[in-house]
Amino acid sequence: MENSIITETVNFVKIKLKNAEAGHDWFHIERVWKLSKKISQKEGGEIEIIELGALLHDIADPKFHDGDEELALKISREFLESQNLEEEKIVKVLFIIKNISFKNRNEKTEISELNPVKELHIVQDADRLDAIGAIGIARTFNFGGFKNNLMYDPEILPKLKMSKEEYKKSNGTTINHFYEKLLLLKDLMNTETAKKMAEKRHDFMQTFLDEFLGEWEVKF
Numbered sequence: 001m002e003n004s005i006i007t008e009t010v011n012f013v014k015i016k017l018k019n020a021e022a023g024h025d026w027f028h029i030e031r032v033w034k035l036s037k038k039i040s041q042k043e044g045g046e047i048e049i050i051e052l053g054a055l056l057h058d059i060a061d062p063k064f065h066d067g068d069e070e071l072a073l074k075i076s077r078e079f080l081e082s083q084n085l086e087e088e089k090i091v092k093v094l095f096i097i098k099n100i101s102f103k104n105r106n107e108k109t110e111i112s113e114l115n116p117v118k119e120l121h122i123v124q125d126a127d128r129l130d131a132i133g134a135i136g137i138a139r140t141f142n143f144g145g146f147k148n149n150l151m152y153d154p155e156i157l158p159k160l161k162m163s164k165e166e167y168k169k170s171n172g173t174t175i176n177h178f179y180e181k182l183l184l185l186k187d188l189m190n191t192e193t194a195k196k197m198a199e200k201r202h203d204f205m206q207t208f209l210d211e212f213l214g215e216w217e218v219k220f
């Protein structure tokens with residue numbers, strides 16, 4: 001039988017993200033949910049925590065909520081309490097939501113019994129897989145369009161490992177986002193399962209970039 005809290009969460013998230021930008025909408029959540037389940041089949045972890053973490057991980061992204069880092073935690077806690085989920089499980093789900101972001105990847109996470117590192121790692125890998133490959137390319141251009149950013153600026157040569165100053169000068173072009181984030185994700189996967197899945201997606205992005213930059217320079 002389907003777990004009813006999962007069904008309730010799906011309905012809640014769909015409504016909450018009704019007007020979201022296409023790269024961070026319900027369909028992104030659905031893909032991350034499916035990817036998380038697939039990775040968990042190989043890697044294990046407590047499936048209910050993984051599913052709830054995947055479903056709620058972008059419920060209130062700070063980028064779209066004036067930088068408010070606490071809102072997603074507040075909304076998720078209120079919702080999970082309304083579903084009578086045990087406090088111990090709520091704490092575990094909130095730990096995933098709090099620590100999943102690429103932006104905060106260098107912050108130390110406290111390890112304890114209530115901090116389900118394996119479950120975090122699985123949902124984080126799923127979120128990162130959805131940021132690369134064909135879908136990753138589409139999401140990134142959609143976000144760039146949503147922000148009215150330049151696709152590419154030929155005066156700023158894209159390269160990996162830019163300095164902070166170079167980032168600032170790069171104008172946040174969409175092509176630059178590949179170099180500041182997307183091409184780095186393959187090596188940041190936590191699980192062996194996701195590392196393997198990332199290879200094809202990474203190669204496809206690299207091919208896309210070679211074509212894009214080649215066409216821009218009219219090389220062929």
Ligand code: ADP
Pocket residue numbers: 023061100101102103104127131136139140141143144172173174177
């Ligand atoms: P995280 O939640 O892991 O910190 P983000 O929400 O910032 O990640 O990014 C998710 C996706 O949104 C990226 O993979 C990309 O597709 C898109 N995105 C975020 N920032 C930018 C940007 N500056 N330019 C283009 N796309 C972006």
Ligand code: NI
Pocket residue numbers: 028032057058127
């Ligand atoms: Ni996400």
